[in-house]
Ligand SMILES: *[C@@H]1O[C@H](CO)[C@@H](O)[C@H](O)[C@H]1NC(C)=O
């Protein structure tokens with residue numbers, strides 16, 4: 001019964017896929033891309049009351065949100081959990097649920113349950129809704145070292161599967177995604193397929209995401225505001241960081257303050273996001289979080305031919321804020337390739353500016369962005385159009401190791417890597433800033 005349903009759905013989606021991507025692709029003809037991998041549709045193989053698409057995300061200092069979907073509208077929004085394997089759970093939390101309609105599509109019941117307080121660096125076992133398989137995750141450590149896997153523009157193709165396998169082949173603590181998740185592009189069942197594809201990974205380590213253009217999904221008349229699927233399925237801990245929008249927020253983990261910005265919501269100096277960012281940067285305590293990292297989707301610095309200038313108005317609006325706050329690193333996606341810049345401020349190398357990285361090569365069905373501008377800008381230190389993922393291992397208050405792993409190599413092979421020092425290590429950067437601030441006040 002379930003099998004039959006799936007093959008029917010599969011046929012329907014393959015048909016829709018033939019139609020829709022052409023419409024979307026036709027807007028992006030100005031650059032060349034390598035062909036993408038085969039699309040993977042991940043079918044629903046559990047019973048309707050069992051949880052599917054399980055993923056977890058950090059909430060506050062020591063809590064985790066568990067999210068999943070059931071076809072069954074009566075399934076309960078509860079999570080049982082504990083440190084012992086095999087169904088002996090010490091604790092239980094109740095949560096909330098939601099669902100949404102989108103054109104002809106009606107979502108399943110989407111459950112969100114916050115559990116905790118949890119101990120750091122500890123394995124937990126959990127079950128969703130009182131039935132179905134047992135899952136497990138490890139909480140991040142309280143202190144350094146911590147390792148982040150960073151993957152943008154993921155999608156659901158054979159390259160996506162390859163990227164996730166590479167990420168998983170070596171342990172890490174938190175998964176960071178600078179936008180473009182499912183590439184459902186209004187075909188809502190593809191959000192479900194994506195949820196099932198990533199479940200083996202996203203149920204084990206917290207996935208912290210921000211939105212890309214593929215999350216917008218505005219339709220004329222019926223869906224004027226956008227982000228319906230994204231906001232329903234991937235809630236972020238925005239309230240905990242004083243943000244009124246799921247489209248931007250911050251969180252702290254193991255000595256790192258991470259800011260997730262929204263490239264597809266207002267960011268001008270009159271916007272709520274801007275006001276929130278000023279406030280959030282003002283609250284950073286470098287003694288508690290020596291490292292400050294920002295993620296956003298459309299890159300502010302980019303020497304690929306693809307998506308030139310798309311991050312420029314956001315850069316003009318917000319770059320000064322990040323620079324004056326001495327943000328260490330900015331990760332972007334959108335361009336389907338890898339590029340690492342030196343520390344930059346206002347298009348010049350600047351030892352007190354953030355290091356910029358584009359990591360939009362997770363594996364989506366649009367393929368790679370192959371052509372780069374020539375000659376190479378001296379700000380761009382490494383650029384390559386290959387699928388892969390990045391790893392940021394923060395060793396201590398002052399040192400971190402960044403590495404980029406190509407999918408077509410064994411994971412042991414690091415195609416690009418660099419040691420970086422946090423800006424708190426450089427006294428001269430803080431003196432400059434003070435002068436700068438004083439100058440502002442005198443004005
Ligand atoms: C931080 O790590 C780096 C790289 O391993 C090391 O050289 C440095 O001594 C460490 N600093 C502290 C304070 O432990």
Ligand SMILES: *[C@@H]1O[C@H](CO)[C@@H](O)[C@H](O)[C@H]1NC(C)=O
Pocket residue numbers: 384385386406408409
């Ligand atoms: C992997 O990708 C790199 C860069 O595109 C290329 O030079 C190399 O030949 C590729 N290796 C394989 C095994 O395909």
Ligand SMILES: [Fe+2]
Pocket residue numbers: 153179180212213214297333334335
């Ligand atoms: Fe994008």
